[in-house]
Each structure stands twice: as C-alpha cells, then as structure tokens.
Amino acid sequence: MTDSPTNLDSLRQRIDELDNEILRLISARADCAKQVAEVKTKHDPSAVFYRPEREAQVLRRIMELNPGPLNSEEMARLFREIMSACLALEQPTKVAYLGPEGTFTQQAALKHFGESAVSMPMAAIDEVFREVEAGAVNYGVVPVENSTEGVVSHTLDSFMDSSIRICGEVVLRIHHHLLVADTTLRDKVSRVYSHPQSLAQCRKWLDAHYPRAERVPVSSNAEAARMIKSEWHSAAIAGDMAAKLYGLEKVAEKIEDRPDNSTRFLIIGSQHVPMSGEDKTSIVVAMRNQPGALHDLLEPFHRHSIDLTRLETRPSRTGVWNYVFFIDFKGHVDEPRVAAVLEEVRLRASEVKVLGSYPVGVL
Numbered sequence: 001m002t003d004s005p006t007n008l009d010s011l012r013q014r015i016d017e018l019d020n021e022i023l024r025l026i027s028a029r030a031d032c033a034k035q036v037a038e039v040k041t042k043h044d045p046s047a048v049f050y051r052p053e054r055e056a057q058v059l060r061r062i063m064e065l066n067p068g069p070l071n072s073e074e075m076a077r078l079f080r081e082i083m084s085a086c087l088a089l090e091q092p093t094k095v096a097y098l099g100p101e102g103t104f105t106q107q108a109a110l111k112h113f114g115e116s117a118v119s120m121p122m123a124a125i126d127e128v129f130r131e132v133e134a135g136a137v138n139y140g141v142v143p144v145e146n147s148t149e150g151v152v153s154h155t156l157d158s159f160m161d162s163s164i165r166i167c168g169e170v171v172l173r174i175h176h177h178l179l180v181a182d183t184t185l186r187d188k189v190s191r192v193y194s195h196p197q198s199l200a201q202c203r204k205w206l207d208a209h210y211p212r213a214e215r216v217p218v219s220s221n222a223e224a225a226r227m228i229k230s231e232w233h234s235a236a237i238a239g240d241m242a243a244k245l246y247g248l249e250k251v252a253e254k255i256e257d258r259p260d261n262s263t264r265f266l267i268i269g270s271q272h273v274p275m276s277g278e279d280k281t282s283i284v285v286a287m288r289n290q291p292g293a294l295h296d297l298l299e300p301f302h303r304h305s306i307d308l309t310r311l312e313t314r315p316s317r318t319g320v321w322n323y324v325f326f327i328d329f330k331g332h333v334d335e336p337r338v339a340a341v342l343e344e345v346r347l348r349a350s351e352v353k354v355l356g357s358y359p360v361g362v363l
C-alpha cells in the first residue's frame with residue numbers, strides 16, 4: 001500500500017464510517033443503561049446504581065474477547081470510560097478521595113470510576129471515612145498498602161470503629177519523578193520535598209544522586225509539588241498528575257527504587273457487593289492474648305484451602321481488641337466454603353468483623 005492521497009482519503013472515509021457506527025452503538029448502550037436505571041428504581045426507590053461486580057464482569061469479558069491490535073488493558077480503559085459515562089446518566093457518582101488534587105489516590109479514583117465521576121479531595125483518611133458514613137458522597141478511595149513500604153496503618157485503624165464496607169480495590173503502578181519549577185536552579189537543589197512513603201520508595205536513588213540534599217517529609221506529593229513553586233533551591237518527588245497540575249518539569253523520571261512499585265487502594269462504601277466470579281474478602285479479627293492464637297486463627301483457612309493474600313497485625317485499642325488481625329483472602333462471603341471458614345473462625349476469636357467481599361481489581 002502506498003501513502004498516496006487517494007489511499008489516505010479512502011482510509012479516512014472508512015474511519016468516518018466506523019466512527020458513525022461506534023457513535024450509534026455507544027448511544028444505544030447508553031439508552032440501555034438508562035433503562036436499567038428505570039428498572040432499578042421501579043423495584044426499589046433507594047436503589048444503588050453503581051454495581052462493582054457487574055462492572056468487573058463487563059471489563060473482564062471485554063479483555064477476554066479483545067481481538068487486538070489494541071492491548072486488553074487499553075481496550076478495558078476505553079470501556080471503563082464508556083461505563084463511567086453510562087453510569088453518570090443513571091446517577092452521577094460522588095467520590096471522596098485522600099487529597100489534595102494531584103495525589104496518586106485521585107489517580108486511583110479516576111482509574112476505578114472513570115472521568116464522569118465527581119471526585120472530591122479530603123485532607124485526611126478519616127475525613128474520607130466520615131464523608132462516606134455521613135452519606136455526603138457515595139464512595140471513598142483510600143490507600144491501604146504499598147509494595148515497597150507496606151501497610152497504610154491509618155486506613156486499617158479507621159475500619160476498627162466504623163461501619164463502612166469495602167466495595168472494591170484498585171492497584172496502581174506508582175512512578176515517581178524528580179520535579180522542579182521553571183524558577184528552580186537545578187544545580188543548587190539542597191532540599192527535596194515529598195510524602196514520607198515516597199521519600200522511602202526513592203531512598204537509594206536519592207542516596208546516589210542527591211546525597212547531601214535535605215529530605216523534607218510533607219503531607220502529600222501534591223503538596224510537595226505546590227511548595228517548590230516558591231523555592232528556587234528545592235525539588236519535589238511526585239507523580240504525573242501533580243507534575244501536570246503544577247506545571248513542573250521532570251529532571252529525572254521513574255526514580256522509584258523498585259520497578260514494580262505499586263499501591264493498592266480500597267473503594268469504601270456501604271453496600272454489600274454480590275459475587276463477580278473472582279472476588280476477595282477482607283475481615284478483621286480480635287483474638288484473646290494466649291499462646292497459639294494466630295495458629296488457631298489461620299488453621300481453618302489452610303484446611304479449607306482458602307488462599308490468604310494478606311495478613312496484618314495492629315495493636316488493639318480497646319479491652320476487647322487484644323490482638324487485631326486484618327486478613328484478606330480469595331473468595332466471597334456468599335460462597336459456602338467461605339461461610340464455613342468464617343463460622344469456625346467466629347468460634348475461635350473474640351470478635352470477627354467482615355469488612356466486605358469485592359471483585360479483585362481488574363485494571
């Protein structure tokens with residue numbers, strides 16, 4: 001095939017025809033979603049419109065059927081946006097996230113809910129919990145663990161005295177950059193601002209490249225990006241969103257010590273999410289302070305061949321919560337084998353709280 005104008009013209013004509021078709025199909029899909037909303041409200045006036053298990057199934061199916069040449073993740077991202085717009089037709093979804101604007105948590109919220117959701121930054125993790133509990137927003141997004149730095153204990157602690165449930169998870173690859181403003185004197189950088197987790201995730205890189213620069217922990221990467229605008233001798237470590245938001249330049253890209261650095265975020269809300277076919281459950285368990293307690297707790301999971309994906313211990317905060325374990329495992333509370341394990345665990349523990357069953361993160 002040559003690149004002759006006639007060839008280009010006919011290819012563009014073909015693209016126009018395909019776009020017409022795509023337009024017609026997306027509109028038909030949106031009409032269907034509107035009808036789904038009518039059915040939902042007819043049976044239950046206080047119906048929940050967002051269905052995480054259904055969205056996970058739609059995305060998984062698309063990824064499975066994708067014929068290429070676009071890769072499956074790319075295709076799922078496109079469908080993510082189509083669903084986001086369809087859901088907004090049913091009801092605009094309000095989402096609170098750990099702010100300020102430009103944080104990785106905002107990026108996670110967009111990745112999970114798409115651009116049509118209305119997202120609101122909160123100053124602290126417990127504020128996100130409070131907004132969801134008060135019903136001021138439909139959902140919240142909070143970080144829970146990082147592959148390099150471990151657990152975000154604030155999030156786990158917030159679950160202890162809350163009735164909030166986990167409705168979903170989203171995993172984000174975290175890339176950090178060293179950023180400067182146009183007024184920064186690049187060879188005079190004596191200070192690097194970032195969130196403590198990000199400073200820790202780039203520790204070796206900083207040791208090698210800026211051994212003498214003072215590392216200043218601040219409340220978020222976005223805050224670090226904002227601060228250096230007025231300091232000619234300072235740089236910030238933050239991600240793409242913060243760089244774009246504050247118009248900063250990248251001196252060095254992807255400076256995280258581990259190339260697979262990723263953070264897991266939780267979607268919190270108040271609904272029970274039905275099975276999606278590939279689910280996870282999170283529980284918090286209090287054990288009495290006695291020898292063998294942890295073994296007693298884990299033994300039923302082993303016997304029923306249930307795959308544990310995470311175990312965290314947190315100090316107790318009341319008399320009842322002597323030892324508190326946060327456990328994530330594969331499976332859904334509505335599955336008989338999971339129900340059986342939970343029954344056994346309840347007999348051995350002084351308190352068990354199911355935080356939620358939810359689809360394993362798709363994107």
Ligand SMILES: C=C(O[C@@H]1C=C(C(=O)O)C=C[C@H]1O)C(=O)O
Nearest residue numbers: 033036050051054055083086087
């Ligand atoms: C259309 C529905 O409502 C919402 C929109 C979806 C979609 O666009 O596919 C999927 C699940 C819901 O979040 C539905 O429940 O099927």
